[in-house]
Each structure stands twice: as structure tokens, then as C-alpha cells.
Amino acid sequence: MTDLAPHELRILVAVDRGRSFTAAAEALGMSQSAVSHAVRTCERKVGAVLFERGRHGARATPAGERAVVHARHILHLLETLAAEARGAESGTVTGTLRIAAFRSAAAHVLPAVLARLAARHPGLVPRVRIVREVGRGTAGEVADGRADLGIATLDASAAPPPGLVSGRLFEESYALVHPAGHARPHGLPLVDWDENCGSYTRDWWSRQDWIPAARVNVEDDIATLSMVAQGLGMSIVPRSALIGVPPGVAVTDLGPQAPTRLVGYVTTPELARAVGVRALIRELRSAVLPPGLEPARA
Template sequence: MKLSQLRILVAVAARQNFTDAALDLQMSQSAVSHAIAMLEQNLGVVLFSRGRHGARLTPLGERIVEHAQEIVHRADEIAKEAELSKGLKGGQVRIASFRSIATHILPGAIAHFHQQFPAISVNLAEHEDYPHVEHALREGQADIGFTFMPASEGLEVWEVIRDEFVALLPITFQPAGSQLSWEELVAQPLIMPPVNYIMMRQVYQHAQTYGYALKVTYEVETDATIVSLVAQGLGAAILPRLAAEPIPAAVRAYSLPVPLERVIGVATLADALLSPAIYAFLDSLKTTQVLVS
């Protein structure tokens, strides 16, 4: 029986799905399935009932996973105590982030931190959106996570940056006045992320507040693809500026008729025992000039 198998057991039990657990663990689904199969073989018992419903713990599995959770927790505490004893001579900082922060903000922040503390390693995990980041924090898979403010209960969060939502239009478009109007924006075919994306809910609500409904012509999941479609002259889009970067020459970004921004913060578990390395990264983050832009 390996600690890694117990971590996988806890993850699958939490998600009740091998695919979702694999995404959380940043492993392939086959590797997760193999680890559970080997654990069941070693123990000589069945831990999960598998079927259309996903993977549900058997009654015995429910009892065993409680012990596994305790073992994983104790192992993490041992690692934290060992790291605390090292001070800033070594250690690791595990960061969970969504793509736009991981791409445009963290490289500069990590480089700045490495200059100050070259002996501390940094592990960066990129997630699809902020609920996955917060889940990684709660499951002990990350020490620090970048999320939107206000964050959910149980997290301590500090504001890092305010990211403006911008309207993206082809360079051939010219607004009638000095700034883009709602009428001009909603008249365009809109190329937008799926309506159920949490990030975009405030955009739709914002437009409705001022009496405008955003009618989507093209629903596209990937930010880069949305920007490329705008560059081809197929319509307009609304994205956070960081998500839209890099903005090509064929696209122009406008502030919304009434400006809107998302507030991004760095979070830790409120009751977490933070190592000196983590405190050092948080302090370094506050002084990194790239975050002030």
C-alpha cells in the first residue's frame, strides 16, 4: 500500500468520478484507475461500485477512506513540519491558478521570487477555472491559489489585481463617438464563452442592469479562439483583458460603455499552517512590479 494510492483513493471518493479525480490530480484517467485497481488487489476487497453513476464507495470503502484521509492529512502535516524546520534554505511552494494569471502574471512573479530565494522550488498547476483552484486548496493539493474575490468561505484572500472586461472588435470597426456605446456593441454578432461560465455571469448581469441583453451568435470555449474569430471580422467579444492577451493587430480593445472589472486575489486556507517558504512567496508577490500594472 502506497501513500500515492491513498491520495488517489481520497480524490476519487471526493469526486465520485475517475475522470474528475484524474483532472484534480493532474494524472491520466488510466493511471488513476490502475492505482485504485492495485489498491483493491493488495487489500483483497472492492472499494468502489462502478457504473453509469460514476464511482461510489462500497460500505467497506466508506470506512477505509476515513482512515486514508487521516493518513494523507498526517503525511501532509509531517511534510509541513519538515519544511518549517528548513526555514528559507529550501522547501516548496505549490501554486494553483487559472490560465490567464498563469500565463501573464505568474511568470514575472515567479522569476522575481527565484531571484530572492533560489533554493525554494515552485510548482505551478494550471486549472480551468477558479472553482477548481479553490478545490485544490481545500484538498491540500496547493498552498496558494489565485481566485476571484470575494472567495468562498474558509479561505483567506488578498487582492492582487483588477482585470478589466473589454469589448473586442475588428480593427475595421469605428465607434460613432469617442467611446463604444451599448447600442454599437449589441448590434454586433457576439462571440462569447458559454453562458454557464461563472466568469461571464457578471458580464450578462452588467449589461442587463443597463437594459441590454447580450445575444450570442457564436459560443466558443477557448479565449484564444474567440480572439482569432474577432480578428477574422466575424463579430465582437467581451473578455477580461488578461484572458484576451495577446491582442493581435487586427483586433482593438474598448472599455465597456460602463466599465466592469473582476477582482483577482491570492488565497490560502484560513486555518492552514503556512511554511516560511509560502510566507516568503506571498511577501514577494506584494512587491512584484508586474502585479501593479
């Protein structure tokens, strides 16, 4: 097989992102016919159809999905190679750090971490994307080559997702939130929101016969707290989501057996050796955590 060239990898990524040859051509400053020809060349080299063509554009086949994931990783490693080679000569750390984080970590943990990182390494440029921590969550962004490091919910009893490495950062307990002044918060309807959690949290939840079926399901912890403040019910949320809790919401501890979630970072083995990612991990590990968050036990 003839190797794919970097410009061909960029075309595959652009077609996947734009879902059409025309959109990829516009993004890359090429003609649509040149993009189409390049994709056919890539398919011939790989020996598989990478995109389904149709009236509604181009959609990656299963082979194409895998090819695009590898293309993203390879292209970013090439960028990292160039940045680290330049840094070796000048003694500086430069380049872009792509970070995926769920909202509460991005709002309450990352700002101080990135401020210290900027003071030590002003040549690093962080790009933070807020990713809902559901399904594949932030780990999926790293696995798919869209992020260098993800702040993710870890399962203490399970290995990291295939192809990734992880490290523990902090642990936080869950608490009951309910309208302030309510006499029987345990009897309120449940306002629920989906999130990744560990096996301990899932086991605890399954044993609580007082938790009713959800009346309202929402996708965001801020919206959950707002609904609780309006008296729509109670909810059970992790402590990091309760920083800056709105007026009208009371927080009740769930006792010594309260569920907890373990939060850490995930990255790839290759990027774990990159200078910029290593610098970010050092700052994350030395972070001063907000109240209610405890450093993770080894």
C-alpha cells in the same frame, strides 16, 4: 476510532486518482490485493464505505470524497512539516509550491513573481497548474488539497469559500473586443466564454440590453480572441486576457462604468502560515503588474 497511518492516506489518494485498485497498486509499487486490503482496513477504521467497487474500477463515495480531500491536505502538511524543520536548521526555504492559476494570470503575472521567488529562495520548486476559472475554479483546487495557493477571481461583497482565506492582488476592467475597422461593433453577435466574476460584473451585464445572446461559446480566452479576429463577432473580456491581442482585433473601452473583476489569492489557514506560501504571497503582493491591471484597493 484508530487513526489512519500516512501510508493508508497515500493509498486512498492513489485509488481516487487512478479510479481503480489496480492503477493505485501500479502507482505505489504494491500488489492489488494489498491495496484492496488497505482500503478495507481504512473503511473499518473510519466506519464508512469509501469506494464503490465495480467492473469499471473504484469510485469514491461521498464519504470517500471527503476522506480523500482530508488525506491530500494531511499528506501535504506532513511534507511541509519536514521541509520547514530542515529549513529551520539550515536557514533555507525548501519544498514544493503547488499553484493553481487561470491562464492569463499564469501567463502574465506569475512568471515575474516566480523569477523573484527563485532568486530569493532557490530551494522552492513551484508547480503551476492551469485551471479554468469556472465553477469552483482555482479555489476548488485549494479546497480539495490539490494546490497550496490559487490565483482566483474574488467577489468583493462575499467571504472566501468555506475553509479558505483570501487576499486581494489586483483589479482589472473588462473591454469590448471586435474585428478591427468594424463600423458598428456593438451590433455584432457575441462570442462568449464562461468565467467566474464578481457580483458587480454580473449586475453590469444584466443591465446591458445591447448585448445579444451568444452565437458561439468557447472555453478559452485565446480561442475567443481568435474567433473575434476571424470576424465571428465581438466579445467582452478582462484586460489580462488582452495582453498580446492578435492582429485584426480592436479593443474599445466600455467607459467609466465598465465592469471589473477582483483577482486575489486563496489558500488554507494552515498553509497561510507555511514559510514557502508566505514567501509566495509577499512576491505576489509586490508584483509589478502589466498595463491595464491596477493594485487592488484594500
